[in-house]
Amino acid sequence: MSATDAALAARDPYHVGHAGESQARGHGAGGPASKRIVVGYGFWLFLLSDIVIFSCLFASYTVLAQATAGGPSGKQIFDLKRVALETACLLASSFFCGTASIAVARRSQLWTQVALIATGLLGLAFLFLEASEFAALHAAGDGPRRSAFLTGFFTLVGCHGLHVSVGLLWLGTMMAQLFAKGFRADIRRRFLCFTMFWHFLDIIWVAIFSLVYLVGTKL
């Protein structure tokens, strides 16, 4: 450590960073951040862009929500019991994903795979419930082509379901990679991105079940 570094460390022992003089990596004067932080931040930005996509779908849904074109409205088609079950599945799935994070940090292959299997099965259960809802509506003639409201509903909820499906594909690939290559640094970085993605999907679902299903049954 040079003289200036030592003086700075004395003034700023917890690396809070004063007036941009922070020597912490990735801030002010510290030089490039570590790969884990860089990858995590980049993926975080990607998730924010995904949030913007969902916000456009939310906006369209809200604008079109009253355009039922003689077809059913939300109150008539939303089944809150099924929604509660879907919510439980996804929330539990998120929880198990969290435990998988702990297992990876502790480098336990067995518990990682177990937790990820639980995550995946619960995610599949969620998808199954959602698919059966869509199929039932479609069979009754209330598919997305029936009205603008249904278009908006199917697209918003369906886009979330598509993200869950892609997530499950990613989960499978991740499990295979962890099994085949162990806990190498770059694989752990990718796993970090996966966990961020999976928790983010639950966050979007919170918005969906609150503002689409629950509000829809009231209005």
Add this chain to the structure above:
Amino acid sequence: MTLFGKLSWSAIPFNQPIPLVAAAIVLVVILGVLVWVTLKGWVPYLWKEWITSVDHKHIGVMYCLLGLVMLLRGFIDALMMRSQQALAFHAPGYLPPEHYDQIFSAHGTIMILFAAMPLIIGLMNFVVPLQLGVRDVAFPTLNSVSFWLTATGALLVNVSLVVGEFSRVGWLPFPPLSELRYSPGVGVDYYLWAVQISGVGTLLTGINFVTTILKTRTYGMTYLRMPIFCWTALAACMLIIAAFPVLTATLAMLTLDRYLGFHFFTNMAGGNAMMFTNLIWAWGHPEVYILVLPSFGVFSEVISTFSSKPLFGYRSMVIATLFICLVSFCVWLHHFFTMGAGGDVNAAFGIATSIIAVGTGVKMYNWLFTMYGGRIRYETPMLWALGFLITFITGGMTGVMLAVPPADFLLHNSMFLVAHFHHVIMAGVIFAVMAGIAYWFPKAFGFRLDEGWGKATFWFAFVGFYVTFMPLYVLGFLGMTRRLQHYDVAEWRPWILAAMVGVLILLCSAICQVMQLVVSIRHREALRDLTGDPWDGRSLEWATPSPPPAFNFAHLPHVDNLEAYWNVKQRARDEQTLGRAAPYEDIEMPRNSPTGFVCAFFATFIGFALIWHIWWLMILGLAGAYATFVVFAWRDVPEYVIPAEEVARSDRANRAIRQEALLGGRTS
């Protein structure tokens, strides 16, 4: 459903001479280039050094090349439009309406999305890591994917010339005209998939650069010691992350309407076409700021360097940039004042639009004060900058006129509007790209561009711009609407003819630019940039050799104030020495990878398959894309090592030249 979906031999325009000839010429040129490259034995070199490159410098050059080629294609569309209008007074002209509609749609789409965007992104790619004092961007392979996906989009647009047709509904596909009912052909689908695929690439670029700029600057480079071009790149990339998802979502909704019969924007079943207009402009307005903010950054660098003075008011420039970035998301309704939102909504957005001009005003004054008291050198980049200062101010003023809703009710979609946006885009973006290319070309290739041809390019462009677009303002006031295939109003004729003359002057500019490249390449030894610092630059990219080695800097610089390189030079001149070199170490660099190219390969097939409804090809393409992802994810060795001796050799040569220049008192 047939094996090839909607595709059949009738897709090739055998019965339309103009597209047929154009397609034939393009195919011959492409084939010719491919054959020439193969015969010369350049394919292994091109594959190894360029196509699979993840180096930001190479990717930047490729982006600029793509942009310049597409700029030429867009310009040819412009020539055709101007000449059609020049001929079509009480006459049909030579372009039937269906064809003319495709040309103006292609012109707008290409110019904004496949010429301007790649050029700006190309400049950011090349310059930002060098200015930040680092070796590459945060995600180099992703960078390659971004470029190749953009190239895929450009390819699809050009394929529409040969197979099928392009969109006829304008550069933004407003429903209900763009819905399947009124546009049953493949044109809109070509547009949708080309823009969606390249949009993914652009979003990834935005993520890449925000991460690079915020998380991987060199030692000592705090936010307020970053070069101003990096600040504008940051603001533009933040806008990319915020706005491009809106484009993706909105075009996806239109695609769902067209492909699956949904009712987002249809007339029937409760759809709302106005929602499309609202959302697409929520992207569209930030998009133009994505283009113009880095352009402002280029001019800040150029004006400062060629006035031999530090940029005046650096902090206020930063604040103005962030201010523009934020407010650009609050003005989008000014693109559709006339759609009927009413007085209060129009007033709010009109006021916000007028306010955003303040940010640019601050920048203008800072540039003027930078020049004041400086020792100005009138080389080509500075000429473009001066042309920009004069032209952008007036163009911006016409924008403030349009920002007033009652005035806009008369001027909306007239030639006045066409004149305004070309005014600001040409002055802002095109002049900036020209200045940036002239400024950083020596750094990229190791030799300067010919000054004489450069100045000729500028003067033809400057004069040609005014002769082309000033008549369009007059035409707007005379009541001429945009996108007219023919007209009968005698009053308009002289102005349309004047615009035709202007575009021929611009053609001279384009020819001069091509000549400049040809002549400079031929005389490159005489134009060699030996020191790496041909302009007496002030920021870190000028500390590297021209062209920089793969690793950019032998040692990551330690920065302790703004204008890092200028201070190094001053200290070296004062102390008459460069200082001791640190010990050299091995450097790890990311390996080249075909991932980007292969990804784009599959994306092209996916796009083409979706356009023509060839479902099995689409599935194959998706499987291929997933396989590419898995193969990339499975690789074990992502980096290669540059040995310390090689680093040392490159750095010692660089230091020797600079030592000589320093002690000899010269700087180039």
Add this chain to the structure above:
Amino acid sequence: MTIDPTHAAGGADSVEEGDEHVPQFSTYLIGLALAVLLTAASFWAVNTPLIYGPGIPVALATLAVAQMGIHLVFFLHLTTAPDNINNALALAFGLLIVGLIVFGSVWIMAHMNYNLMAMSHPMG
């Protein structure tokens, strides 16, 4: 310029091990418990007569935002530590954009629909 080790593109690997912190099991448990509570509260809010009718959507929105916060803090470990500040700022920017798009669009379209469909009841 002072002497210092070189670093690879895209950030260095060597300090990575130290940056990774092992999450606590209790964090996830608490997060799960709070999330379950808020979810139950949302479902309850729809069925109970205790909340003023027109205020229910507001209550649901508030509970949703709270639950999203729980997820961000307990599952995604979003904090204001120096390494994390950029993430929090990026989130704030993202939320601003979401707000502008959603509320801006609803505001604009409500005006449009009112002005332009005044002749007849909106189609469908």
